[in-house]
Amino acid sequence: MTDPATEPVDTLEPFGARLRRAMDTRGQLCVGIDPHASLLTDWGLNDDVAGLERFTMTVVAALADRTAVFKPQSAFFERFGSRGIAVLERAVEEARAAGVLVLMDAKRGDIGSTMAAYAATYLDKDSPLFCDAVTVSPYLGFESLRPALDAARVSGSGVFVLALTSNPEGAQVQRATSPGGASVAQVMLDHMAAENAGVTPLGSVGAVVGATLTEADADLDINGPLLAPGIGAQGAMPAGLPALFGSVMANVVPSVSRDVLRHGPDVAGLRSAAARFTDEVRAAVQLG
Numbered sequence: 061m062t063d064p065a066t067e068p069v070d071t072l073e074p075f076g077a078r079l080r081r082a083m084d085t086r087g088q089l090c091v092g093i094d095p096h097a098s099l100l101t102d103w104g105l106n107d108d109v110a111g112l113e114r115f116t117m118t119v120v121a122a123l124a125d126r127t128a129v130f131k132p133q134s135a136f137f138e139r140f141g142s143r144g145i146a147v148l149e150r151a152v153e154e155a156r157a158a159g160v161l162v163l164m165d166a167k168r169g170d171i172g173s174t175m176a177a178y179a180a181t182y183l184d185k186d187s188p189l190f191c192d193a194v195t196v197s198p199y200l201g202f203e204s205l206r207p208a209l210d211a212a213r214v215s216g217s218g219v220f221v222l223a224l225t226s227n228p229e230g231a232q233v234q235r236a237t238s239p240g241g242a243s244v245a246q247v248m249l250d251h252m253a254a255e256n257a258g259v260t261p262l263g264s265v266g267a268v269v270g271a272t273l274t275e276a277d278a279d280l281d282i283n284g285p286l287l288a289p290g291i292g293a294q295g296a297m298p299a300g301l302p303a304l305f306g307s308v309m310a311n312v313v314p315s316v317s318r319d320v321l322r323h324g325p326d327v328a329g330l331r332s333a334a335a336r337f338t339d340e341v342r343a344a345v346q347l348g
């Protein structure tokens with residue numbers, strides 16, 4: 061079988077199809093790569109570019125043969141300036157070469173013409189930071205994301221749109237009532253469903269829905285993937301996901317960062333933590 065992330069970029073299948081296959085073969089877990097200063101210290105590394113590089117490459121090497129999706133958090137690389145970005149570029153390249161889909165967690169959102177520049181950064185196959193997908197914020201209006209949605213379609217990549225985030229403050233904006241009477245989050249979810257309409261096996265426009273929520277109180281059936289961060293350190297566990305996601309559990313990509321990363325630098329520790337979460341997610345999907 062072709063590796064989802066290593067096909068020549070010109071012939072990339074749509075992201076949704078590649079993600080479906082990766083989830084079906086590797087399990088549905090996403091491992092976040094968030095090189096917090098405190099984690100570098102706990103690993104016995106300096107909080108500098110060399111420490112960042114050692115940390116990141118250790119995680120990639122330990123988990124690249126078994127993980128469906130890596131989600132590097134761009135902020136932790138950006139804080140080291142251009143040399144941090146160089147580490148990120150290398151991590152993206154190595155992960156993709158090993159068959160992992162890379163979702164860049166950049167949470168970009170801006171007016172359309174600036175959004176086009178972000179799209180060129182992450183979703184243009186000729187960019188050094190080209191990834192399989194990127195997180196974006198729709199809170200300048202869903203249509204402000206159009207350049208990213210268009211670029212993703214051209215390159216066969218994906219876009220994950222913030223809907224209901226895992227932080228409690230998110231509700232202030234996302235649960236507010238829109239002029240039509242639906243919640244703001246539901247309006248965004250409806251746009252995502254429209255983008256994915258009729259696509260098989262899975263659309264390439266995903267929603268971010270925090271695993272920490274007690275109830276969605278929204279229609280999550282968008283025919284696209286649902287990234288569910290907040291597993292582990294923020295208190296959510298895979299066993300709680302079926303109650304939140306119900307009939308769309310098969311499309312949920314639960315994401316964990318610190319609660320896997322804290323088991324390094326021991327490679328066996330990283331692998332067994334990721335394997336435990338992968339098994340728990342598999343059991344939750346079967347229940348859902």
Ligand SMILES: O=C(O)c1cc(=O)[nH]c(=O)n1[C@@H]1O[C@H](COP(=O)(O)O)[C@@H](O)[C@H]1O
Nearest residue numbers: 133195225226227270289293294316317318
């Ligand atoms: O888009 C995200 O990934 C995201 C959305 C959200 O609602 N909540 C959330 O925690 N995240 C990200 O997911 C990661 C969570 O990390 P841990 O709490 O260490 O597992 C961080 O990189 C967050 O920025």
